Amino acid sequence: MKKIAIASGKGGTGKTFLSTNLAAWIAQKEAVTLLDLDAEAPNCHLFIKGERKSEAIQYKMIPHWDAQRCTLCGDCLSLCHFNALVKVQQEIMVFPQLCHSCYACSELCLEAALPMKKIPIGRITHIQNRNLAFFESRLNIGEEQAVPLISKTKKYAQNQSRSEITIYDCPPGTACPAVEAVKDAHLVILAAEPTPFGFHDFKLMMHLLNELQKPFAVVINKYGSGDSHLEDFCLERKIPIIAKIPHSRKIAENYARGKLALDTNQELTSEFDQIFHFIRQLKRDEE
Amino acid sequence: MKIAFTTKGTDWDAEIDPRFGRTEYLLLYDDETKTLQSIDNREINQKQHGAGPQTAQKITELDVQLLITGNGPGGNAAMVLEKAGVRILTGYANLSAKDAYQRFLSEK
Known part of the structure; x- marks a missing residue:
């Protein structure tokens, strides 16, 4: 081929x-x-x-923030190489356009507060x-x-x-x-x-x-x-x-x-x- | 009220940086205590992605209520600022921070 x-x-x-x-x-x-x-x-x-x-x-797969599970420790923010996560007051915002679907935040979150979900591209x-x-x-x-x-x-x-x-x-x-x-x-x-x-x-x-x-x-x-x-x-x-x-x-x-x-x-x-x-x-x- | 200016320098004479996410400095003015403070934002140039939301996050952490800038934040950064209730004023590029503040007062 x-x-x-x-x-x-x-x-x-x-x-x-x-x-x-x-x-x-x-x-x-x-x-x-x-x-x-x-x-x-x-x-x-x-x-x-x-x-x-x-x-x-x-x-594509992107993380979705689970407010119930999150302790706002901020680990996900420092993990993300693409700065796709931002903490605003008591909330984590996810920017799907910046996310490269690497799963790092999702896999490493101790509280499992960032489950990956699919969005159409x-x-x-x-x-x-x-x-x-x-x-x-x-x-x-x-x-x-x-x-x-x-x-x-x-x-x-x-x-x-x-x-x-x-x-x-x-x-x-x-x-x-x-x-x-x-x-x-x-x-x-x-x-x-x-x-x-x-x-x-x-x-x-x-x-x-x-x-x-x-x-x-x-x-x-x-x-x-x-x-x-x-x-x-x-x-x-x-x-x-x-x-x-x-x-x-x-x-x-x-x-x-x-x-x-x-x-x-x-x-x-x-x-x-x-x-x-x-x-x-x-x-x-x-x- | 705490006001943030995007600037190319660290004092009142500094020119407004028209860029939001990749602004060199943030100049903070507290109009109650009349104190001026500058935050170095130049490390943002190490980041290839997501400069806007990062700078916006910084502003929300500094408890700013009003942002005076040039071209204005992009969509992602604007969402962050909006969530935190920061008021955004654009179109102040090429002025010094001092003149920008005077213009803001005169148009208030």
């Missing part, structure tokens, strides 16, 4: 464009799984339609379109932590679907959600834009992936716009550029209409085929 993460530093460089089209291209040949892990703003569903197979609400939806199994990770509005939901979505998909290739549409940026999304990937494909801003954020992502010791390749999107700094940099560092998607108004218009480029822009099929073959020749991981 090969897990391929499509990521970027900058937003709007074409992660979803690449993920959905690549998944649809592979699905023409074999079974494939697509995970929309941009849980704060999932949008693959705009392009991937199919039969709704299942939907599962996801929860989001949902996972499984859509099936013939060869293509699509799982969407969607965080509830106002919920701050995407990381636990991203990890649950991966587990959920693994239990429901078997395919040789799994594609992750990752969250933008280089913060915890992006790290969580790429951390078990066998290959990261960076969707990059040949502009100064795109190049800058590409380098941030490159540093992150080097830190995580993740192999990565680049797809230059909107090729022909901006300048040649990104391409020169990749050639110099021998970073593989596995496809170039031209800067084209027609592609953008079709994308804005929610259409897959494979259906509307035949000239791109060779680019997606190149990416597919690059993935294919990766060493198999039998884990």
Whole structure:
């Protein structure tokens, strides 16, 4: 099984464009799984339609204060690394958005005054379109932590679907959600834009992936716009550029209409085929 | 009444720190005993999470009734302050604590 993460530093460089089209291209040949892990703003569903197979609400565990049992000793306050507990007068307040569900306060409370209870954080939806199994990770509005939901979505998909290739549409940026999304990937494909801003954020992502010791390749999107700094940099560092998607108004218009480029822009099929073959020749991981 | 100012320094001339949770100091004024006291809050920068509720807890422990600050506390910190019945006045950034207090008196 090969897990391929499509990521970027900058937003709007074409992660979803690449993920959905690549998944649809592979699905023409074999079974494939697509995970929309941009849980704060999932949008693959705009392009991937199919039969709704299942939907599962996801929860996280947080402590609930039991006023009857609590002696207000304050141990929980000093234990919490995330400052999710605050003592106000004769009361302990719990802030679910700050809690990382580590259980320390709950387990170590001598009075058992902080039992863990589950609260909903989001949902996972499984859509099936013939060869293509699509799982969407969607965080509830106002919920701050995407990381636990991203990890649950991966587990959920693994239990429901078997395919040789799994594609992750990752969250933008280089913060915890992006790290969580790429951390078990066998290959990261960076969707990059040949502009100064795109190049800058590409380098941030490159540093992150080097830190995580993740192999990565680049797809230059909107090729022909901006300048040649990104391409020169990749050639110099021998970073593989596995496809170039031209800067084209027609592609953008079709994308804005929610259409897959494979259906509307035949000239791109060779680019997606190149990416597919690059993935294919990766060493198999039998884990 | 005990009044807390979020400040960048330790006396009446200190500028109001517009930030709440990560304010450098808390300046406390008791308008009954006319005493001024400053609390160093800079250790908050060691904390990556939950600065707002932490500073709010500190204020409630100091038995403050009124908070004069800049941008104002976020949602979590506001819940703590509300629970403790602390009145919050925002929009005092860029003033010295002295001028902020004068403005508060004139608008009372």
